Amino acid sequence: MKVTFPHMGYMYIAVKGLLEGIGLDVIVPPYSSKKTLNLGIRYSPEYACLPFKINIGNFIEAYELGADTIVMGGGIGPCRFGYYAQVQQEILRDLGLNYNMIVLEPPDNHYSELFKKLNELSSSWWKIISSMSLAYAKAGALDRIETETQKVRARETNRGCADKIFGNAINLLEKTSHKREISLVVNQALESLGKVSLCREMPLAKIAIVGEIYTVLEPFVNLEIEKMLGDLGVEVNRSVYLSQWINDHLFLGLLPGKSSKKLLKIASPHLNSFVGGHGRETVAATVAYARQGYDGVIQLAPFTCMPEIVAHSVLPVVSKEYDLPMMSIYLDEHSGETGLRTRIEAFVDLITKKRKMRGIKNEMLSGHRCGVSQY
Amino acid sequence: MTAIKVGIPRSLMFYYYYPLWKEYFTGLGVEVVLSPKTNKSILDLGVKSALDETCLPVKIFYGHVIWLKDKVDYLFIPRIISVEKKEYICPKLMGLPDMIRANVPQLPPLIDTTLDLSKSKKNIYFFFREIGRKFTSNPWKIAKAWANAYKKQKEYENLMVNKKMLPAEALFYLENKTKRFLETKKTSLEIAILGHGYNLYDDYTSMGLIEKLRRQGANVLTVDLIDTEDINTEAAKLPKRMFWTFGRKTIGGAGYFAGKQKVDGIIHVASFGCGPDSLVGELVLRQNKRKENIPVLNLTLDEHTGEAGVVTRLEAFLDMLQRRTAL
Numbered sequence: 241m242k243v244t245f246p247h248m249g250y251m252y253i254a255v256k257g258l259l260e261g262i263g264l265d266v267i268v269p270p271y272s273s274k275k276t277l278n279l280g281i282r283y284s285p286e287y288a289c290l291p292f293k294i295n296i297g298n299f300i301e302a303y304e305l306g307a308d309t310i311v312m313g314g315g316i317g318p319c320r321f322g323y324y325a326q327v328q329q330e331i332l333r334d335l336g337l338n339y340n341m342i343v344l345e346p347p348d349n350h351y352s353e354l355f356k357k358l359n360e361l362s363s364s365w366w367k368i369i370s371s372m373s374l375a376y377a378k379a380g381a382l383d384r385i386e387t388e389t390q391k392v393r394a395r396e397t398n399r400g401c402a403d404k405i406f407g408n409a410i411n412l413l414e415k416t417s418h419k420r421e422i423s424l425v426v427n428q429a430l431e432s433l434g435k436v437s438l439c440r441e442m443p444l445a446k447i448a449i450v451g452e453i454y455t456v457l458e459p460f461v462n463l464e465i466e467k468m469l470g471d472l473g474v475e476v477n478r479s480v481y482l483s484q485w486i487n488d489h490l491f492l493g494l495l496p497g498k499s500s501k502k503l504l505k506i507a508s509p510h511l512n513s514f515v516g517g518h519g520r521e522t523v524a525a526t527v528a529y530a531r532q533g534y535d536g537v538i539q540l541a542p543f544t545c546m547p548e549i550v551a552h553s554v555l556p557v558v559s560k561e562y563d564l565p566m567m568s569i570y571l572d573e574h575s576g577e578t579g580l581r582t583r584i585e586a587f588v589d590l591i592t593k594k595r596k597m598r599g600i601k602n603e604m605l606s607g608h609r610c611g612v613s614q615y
Numbered sequence: 616m617t618a619i620k621v622g623i624p625r626s627l628m629f630y631y632y633y634p635l636w637k638e639y640f641t642g643l644g645v646e647v648v649l650s651p652k653t654n655k656s657i658l659d660l661g662v663k664s665a666l667d668e669t670c671l672p673v674k675i676f677y678g679h680v681i682w683l684k685d686k687v688d689y690l691f692i693p694r695i696i697s698v699e700k701k702e703y704i705c706p707k708l709m710g711l712p713d714m715i716r717a718n719v720p721q722l723p724p725l726i727d728t729t730l731d732l733s734k735s736k737k738n739i740y741f742f743f744r745e746i747g748r749k750f751t752s753n754p755w756k757i758a759k760a761w762a763n764a765y766k767k768q769k770e771y772e773n774l775m776v777n778k779k780m781l782p783a784e785a786l787f788y789l790e791n792k793t794k795r796f797l798e799t800k801k802t803s804l805e806i807a808i809l810g811h812g813y814n815l816y817d818d819y820t821s822m823g824l825i826e827k828l829r830r831q832g833a834n835v836l837t838v839d840l841i842d843t844e845d846i847n848t849e850a851a852k853l854p855k856r857m858f859w860t861f862g863r864k865t866i867g868g869a870g871y872f873a874g875k876q877k878v879d880g881i882i883h884v885a886s887f888g889c890g891p892d893s894l895v896g897e898l899v900l901r902q903n904k905r906k907e908n909i910p911v912l913n914l915t916l917d918e919h920t921g922e923a924g925v926v927t928r929l930e931a932f933l934d935m936l937q938r939r940t941a942l
Contacts, residue, residue, distance in 0.1 A: 287885075287893035287915070317858030318703035320890045326855050327894045330901050348701070348856060511713045513694055513729065515706040544888040549668045550710035554717040570668065 241265065241340075243361075244307035246295040247272050249457035250382055251482060253414050254375040259311065261371020261417075262362040269302035272460040276301055281573050283331055290461060290542040290572050291454040292324055296331060303337045311361070313489070314345025319517035319547055374422075378413055379483040381422045385409050385429045390477065392433050393470030394443035401436045403467065405429055443475035445591045448529040450479040450522045451540035452548050455571050457482065462540055463577045465569075465584065472588050477534070479525035480518070503528060510554045519547030523554060530562035536591045537564060543572035565591055618646040619750065621726070622687035624679030625650045627672060627708065628695055630782050630812040634789055635768035636691065639743060642760025643750045648687050650679040653819035657682055662918055664718050670886040671820060671917050672813045673707050673714075680715055684722055689749075691726045693742075697733035702860045705891060779840050781825065782816045804833040804936055807872040809865045809899065810884035810892075812839065814916060821884060822922050824914075824929075831933050836878065838868035845871050853898075862895040869899040873909050880910045880936045887917035910936060 244267045245255050252268050259266045270276070276297030283300070284293040299310060315322030325343040332339050342360055347353040362368055385406060392402040409429035416422050447469055455462050456478055466476045504514075507524035514520050526537050539555065541548030552568045559566040567587050569580065621640050623629065629636075633649075640647045650657070653675055661678030669677075683690060692712045697703050707714070712727035726749065730742045740761065747757035767789070774785040788794060806828055814820050815837060828835050838846060849870030850863045857863040865883070872878045883899055885892035896913060903911050912932045914925065 285893050285897035287888065288897070289890070289893075292894075314855075316701070318706050318709070318891075320894055322858060323855070323862075323894050326853070327897055329854075330898060334901060334905075343855075510717070511710060513696065513709050513713070515710045516703070517706070519706060519710065544668070544890060544893070546706040546890040549666065550706055550714060552668065553666050553710070553714040557717045 241309050242267050242307045243309045243311055244269055244299070244302035244305075245311045246291075246298045247458070248291075248454055249459065249482070250386075250410060251379075251457070253382060253410065254379040254482065254486065255311075256414065257378050257417070258371050258375035259361075261374055262364070262367045264361065267302050267305050267307040269298040269305070269307075272298065272458065277573055283335060285327075287544060288327075289320060289545055291458075292320070292328070293573065294458075294461065295324065296328060299328065299332060299339065300335070300337065303339070308338065309340045309342065311342050311344065314343040316346050316348070317516065321517070374417070374419065376483065376486055377419050377422050378416070379486050381413060381426045382410070383481045383483045384426055385433075386481075387477075388430055388433050390466065390470065391443075391475055392436050392438070393467070394473050394475040395438040395440050397437045397439040399471055402433060402470075405432050405436070440473065444473035445535040445588060445595065446475045446477070446533075447536045447538060447588075447591070448477045448479065448525070448534045449538050449540060450525045450529070451538075451551075452518055452522075452542060452545050453480050453485060455540040455542055456480050457485075461542075461571055462569075463571075463575060463580050465538070465540070465580065468581060468584050469588070472585065474588055477529070479521060479529075510558055511551065515547045515550045517545065517547030519551040522548060522551040523558065526555060526558050526564075526566070527562070530558065530564045535565070535595060536587065537566050538587070539566065539568040541568070541570055543570045545570075565594065618644060619689065620646045620648050620687040621689045621691050622648045622650070622683035622723075623691045624676055624683060625652060626676040626679045626817070627711075627813045628704075630816045632768065633786065634771040635764045637764075638767040639746075639760050639764035640691075642763050643747055643756065645750055648683065650682045653678070653817050655819075658819065658918060665714075666718070668888065669714075670707065670888050672811070672817075672886055673711070674918065675813075675817070675820065676711070677715065677719065680719055680722075684719065687723055689724050689726050690722065694727050694729045696729060696731040697860075698730065699732060699860050699863075700736065701733055701856070702858055702863065703733070704860055775839050776842055779836075781835070781837065782812065782839065783818075804831075804880070804933070804940070805836065805878040806833045806880050806882060806936075807836045807838075807868065807878045808882045808884060809838065809868050809872075811861050811886070811889075812837075814884050814886060820916060822916075822920070822925055824882075824884065824925075827926070827929060828933075831930075833933065836872065836876075838864045838871075841868065841871060841876075845875060849874070857895075859891040859895070862891045865892070865895050866898055869903065873903055873906070878909065879940060880912065880932065882912045882914060882932070884914045884916065887915050910939070 242265045243259055247269060256266050256268055272294055276294060279300045280293035280297030284296050312325055314325055325341055329341050342357055344357060358368060389402045389406040396402055409425055412425045416425060449456055457480060469476050503524045504520055506527045507520045511520055511523045522539060529537055539552060555566055623636060637647050657678035658675055660681045661674040664681065665674045665677045680690060692715055694712050695704055695708050712725055726746055728742055728745050732738050743761050744757055747760065751757060771785055771789060774780045774788060780788060808815055825835050846864055846867035850857055850867035852870060853866060857866060869881060872881055883896055885896055900911055903909055
C-alpha cells in the first residue's frame with residue numbers, strides 16, 4: 241500500500257510524519273504547481289471550488305509516482321468539502337486511476353466507523369497515538385518558525401533572508417523523526433532569524449489574513465500574499481495556523497491553548513449561526529483583530545465558497561463599526577499575480593495613509609504574541 | 616384595530632412551505648402580505664444591495680425583502696438550518712437573516728427564528744410555538760393554528776404527489792378550489808427537470824422553462840411530484856449519505872427518472888456559483904453517462920442569462936430527443 245494525500249500549504253510535513261510514523265509507505269505528491277492546477281481544471285466540474293481542482297491535480301500526479309491509496313479528510317456538511325472525496329473518486333474512476341480512498345471524517349452513526357478506518361491504516365494504536373503526537377509537535381514547530389518569519393520579513397534590510405531561513409527549516413523539519421530534533425531545528429531557525437539585519441524597528445502596518453483555510457494556508461493558491469505583504473513592510477498574522485487547526489479537528493479542541501472554539505462567541509451579533517466551513521471563524525477573527533488594533537484585514541476565499549460569501553456579506557458592518565479597512569479576495573484558476581499585487585499595494589497605501597492621518601506613531605507592541613486566541 | 620402585517624417574500628423556501636406559513640399566521644390573527652411574482656425591478660433591487668458573489672436566488676430574495684419592508688410590521692425571514700434529519704439546506708440560508716440585516720437598511724423587525732430539524736423532527740413544533748408567542752399568549756390559539764397549518768401543508772403536498780400538480784398549480788387550487796392547468800399539446804416527450812424549487816418554479820428565474828417545455832409538447836416532471844420513498848431509495852445508493860436536502864432530491868430524482876420511471880430527457884437547472892449543485896450535478900452527469908444513457912442538459916442561470924440563449928439550447932435539446940425517440 242502506497243499512501244498519498246492532498247496538499248494544503250505546509251501540512252505535508254505533519255501528515256507525512258504521521259503516516260510514516262505508523263509504518264506506511266508514503267508518496268508526497270509533487271508540490272502544487274501550474275501543472276497540478278491545469279490537470280485539476282481539466283478533469284473537475286467547472287463550478288467546483290479551487291481546492292477540489294487542485295486535489296484532483298495532486299492525486300493524478302501522485303498516481304504517476306506510484307501511489308495507490310488516498311488518505312483525506314471529510315465532513316458532514318454543509319460545506320462542499322464534506323462531499324469532495326466521493327465526487328473525486330468518481331472522477332478518478334472515470335479516468336481509469338485505481339485508487340483506494342480512506343476518508344477520515346466525523347462518523348455518521350457511531351465512532352466505531354472512524355476506528356475501523358484508522359485500523360485499515362495501522363493495527364497498532366500505540367503507533368497511531370505516538371505519531372499523532374509527533375505530527376502535532378511538527379506543526380507547532382512550523383507555526384513558531386513561521387510567525388517569527390512573518391515578523392522578520394516585514395523588517396529585514398535584504399529581502400528574502402527570512403524566507404531562506406524558513407525554507408531551510410521546513411526541509412529540516414520534514415526529515416526529523418524525534419521531538420528532540422524538532423526543538424533543535426526550531427532553536428536554530430529562531431536564532432538565525434534573530435541575526436537577520438533589520439532596517440526598521442516597527443512594521444509599516446499590521447494586517448491580518450482571515451478566511452477559508454485552504455486559501456489562507458496554501459501559498460501557491462494565494463499567490464504568496466504573505467510574502468507580497470511582507471516585502472511591502474507589513475507584518476502579517478493569520479486567523480488559521482496549522483497546529484491550531486489540527487487541535488480543533490483531530491483532537492476536537494481538547495488540547496489547551498490553541499483552539500478557535502471560544503473565539504466563536506464574538507461573531508455575534510454579526511453572524512449568529514454556524515454556516516459551515518470557516519464562515520463564522522472568519523467573522524469572529526475579524527472582530528478579534530479589530531479589537532487588537534490591527535490596521536487592516538484581508539479575507540481570502542475560493543471563488544463561489546458559500547460560507548465565506550455569508551461572512552463577506554456581514555463583514556462590511558464589522559468594518560464600519562471598528563473603522564477597520566477590509567478587502568475580500570476570491571481566488572480561482574484565473575487569479576493573476578500582477579492583479580493581486582496592484583490591489584495589495586493600493587490597500588497598503590490606503591492603510592499607511594490612514595495611519596498617518598490619525599497621527600498614530602508606530603507604537604505596535606514589539607512583544608506581540610501570535611494568534612487571535614488570546615481573545 | 617387593524618391586524619398586524621407580516622411580510623413573506625415570494626422566494627426561496629416559499630415554494631415549499633407557503634401554505635403552512637400562511638395558514639399558521641392567519642390562524643394567529645395576523646395578516647400575511649406576500650410580495651409579487653419576481654420581476655425585473657425586484658431583481659434589480661436585489662442585485663443592487665446584495666454582494667456580487669451571492670447566487671441569483673439569494674439576490675432575488677433581497678429584492679423581495681426590499682419590496683416588502685416598508686409595507687409590513689414584521690418580516691418573516693426564518694433561519695432555516697435544516698428541514699430533514701442530518702441534512703442541511705445551504706450555508707447561505709443559514710446566514711440569511713444576518714446577511715439581510717447587514718445589507719438592507721431600515722428593516723422592520725425580523726422574525727428570524729431558527730428552524731433546525733437536523734437532530735429531531737419534533738423541533739418544528741417548538742419553532743412555530745416560538746413564532747406564535749410573539750403574537751399571542753394563548754397556547755390554545757397556537758396549537759389550533761399549528762394543527763390547521765399542518766393539515767393545509769399535507770393537502771398541498773398531496774396535490775403535488777398524487778394529483779401531479781406543480782407548486783404553482785397546487786397553490787392556485789388551494790386558494791381558488793378550481794384547477795388551472797396549463798394544458799399541454801398531445802404529449803410526446805416526458806422530461807424531468809431537476810433543481811432547486813426556487814429556481815424551477817420562479818418563472819422569472821427559470822424564464823418560463825416549464826411553460827416553454829409544455830408548449831413544445833413535453834410532459835414535465837419534477838422531484839416534488841414523486842413519492843419521497845422512491846427518491847430516498849435511489850439516493851441511498853450513494854456511497855456516502857448526501858447531507859444537502861436538495862442534493863439528495865436531485866440525485867435521487869436522477870436515479871428515479873433514469874430507472875423506475877424512465878423519461879426521455881433530464882434537464883438539470885442550477886444557479887451560477889451554487890456550491891452543492893456543482894458537485895451534485897457532476898455526480899448526476901457521470902452516473903447517467905455510465906449506465907442509463909439518458910440525455911442530460913445542464914442549464915446554469917444567473918442574472919446575465921439571456922433568454923434567447925436558453926431557448927436555443929432548449930430547442931436543440933428537444934430536437935435531439937425527438938430524433939432519438941423516432942429512431
